[in-house]
Amino acid sequence: MWLAALGIAFSVSPASLGAGEIEDVVFGFDRVPAAWGQAEVPLQFSMRNxxxxxxxxxxxxxxxFRTAHLTFRDARVLLDARSDLYVVDYARAADYSIVRIEVFFAQPAAIADGACVALTFIPELSYAEDIDKTSLMFPVTLIPGEETWISLEGSDPLVPVKNLQDGGIDLWGFDAVHFGSSSAPRGSVAVMPIMLTNVSALASLAVGVDYDEDMLGVLACEIAPEVQGGVTSLHATIAGGVLALDMTFGVNFTQTAAACRPIALVAFWVSADAAPGARIDLGPRTRAEGTVSDPWANPVTIPVKVAEGGAILVQDNPRRFLRGDVNGDGALDASDPVALLSFLFRKPSRSIAGCPDAADVNDDGGVDLADALALLSYAFRGGEPPRPPFPQAGIDPTLDPLTACERSD
Structure with a gap:
């Protein structure tokens, strides 16, 4: 047994975890894009529930995974807790390869749901003119059984994981532009990323973005921060509901194939007349083309596919509120800490006027005794004031799990 070979002995403590809790655990791979000719591709393994x-x-x-498509190179742990990763087996056959990985912790550790192992693969296909330039999916499949397991303190030493979600690599075989999607309240700004997949060594790119002038207005265009220096220039013009972007690339930026890397950001103003819940699609005249150099260093124009058109989802406007105005009377006074204490300790509790965020005085994402003490300190002892929005009503500047305010502006 691999555990014994490592000299690790697990003692079974009295069971404190129900079988149902462990049965809910999910192992899974993500699904990532890659460009034809890309040297290596990262893929993450995650645990959830x-x-x-x-x-x-x-x-x-x-x-x-299929041996003809991929070669497994290495794996590394993404967790903060001290742990050791072992590639126990890598069986590479003519048609199919199987890899077995095990991770052990020096001390039992609590970890959050999410990615915990990063794998690296090498695609076995390279770009060539005589290959049909299509998009392919290379699956990476988890194998059920005793070799896919988890060990938790207070449970059986090794528990097979049954909820498995496969992933893989989407291999793009052509140059493509991807317009991202975003969401924003009406009467506010939505930022849309533009991304590039390149298999060719593009020297420049021209993109025409078609948009609804009645619902959207272009405010600004800029080079994505991740590629400053790689994208050497960006010029934008607007005419007849079409935003035309012309970009040039540095000598080495597109020499290596890559998938879905950000190249530009476009800021749109979302009309106050847009209906909440509406989806504003870009297109259908959205288009792109690029230039490459022929063997004599002359520019040659080539088509670039628009792989994803992009959209903006219109949200309803967040409600304005005054932090600390617990009872919703429009002012912060001695009645507000009384209302908050009544909400926390009276049975049945008193209402907090349909706006939990107003009672979250310290803006930590919850409503508890710390908020009441902070409000008392400010109201009677000149302590720290509530977090914004204060002293004027406004929109919550931070994201938190509290229910949005229901009171009217």
Whole structure:
């Protein structure tokens, strides 16, 4: 047994985790884009639905993929807790390869749901003119059974994981532009990313973005921060509901194939007349083309596909409120800490006027005794004032799990 070979002995403590909790655990791979000719591709393995407060001792998983498409290169742990990763087996056959990975923790550790192992693959196909330039999907499949397991403190030493979600690599075989999607309240700004997949060594790119002038207005266009220096210039013009972007690239920026890397950001103003919940699509006249150099260094124009058209989802406007105005009378006074204490301790509790955010005085994302004490301190002892929006009503500047305010502006 691999555990014994490592000299690791797991003692079974009295069971404190229900079987149902562990049965909910999910192992899965993500699905990532790659460009034809890209040297290597990262793929992440994640764990989700871990029992709350569980201490993990180790986990293992086996996965398979077509040998003709991919080569497994390496894996590394993404977790902060001290742990060791072992590639227990890599069986590479003519048609199918199987890899088994196990991770053990020096001490049982609580970890959050999310990515925990990064894998690296090398695509076995390279770009050539005589290959049909299409998009392909290379699956990476988790294998159920005793070799895909998790070990938690307070449970059986090794518990097979049954909820498995496969992933893989989407290999793009052509140059493509991807317009991202975003959301914003009506009467505000929405920022849309533009991304590039290149298999050719593009020297420049021309993109025409068709948009609804009645619902959207272009405010600004700029080079994406991630590629400052790679994109050497960006020029924008607007005419007849079409935003035309002309970009040039540095000598080395597109020499290596890459997928879905950001190249530009476009800021749109969303009309106050847009209906909440509406989807404003870009297109249908959105288009793109690029230039490459022929063997004699002359520019040659080539088509670039628009792979994703992009859209803006219109949200309803956030309600304005005054932080600390717990009872919703439009002012912060001695009645507000009384209302908050009544909400926290009276049975049945008193209403907080349909706006939990107003009662979240310290803006930590919850309503509790700390908020009442902070409000009392400010109201009677000149302590720290509530967090914004204060002293004027406004929109919550931070994201939190509290329910949006229901009171009218």
């Amino acid at each position: 871990l029992p709350e407060g569980a201490q993990i001792r180790g986990f293992g998983f086996s996965f398979g």
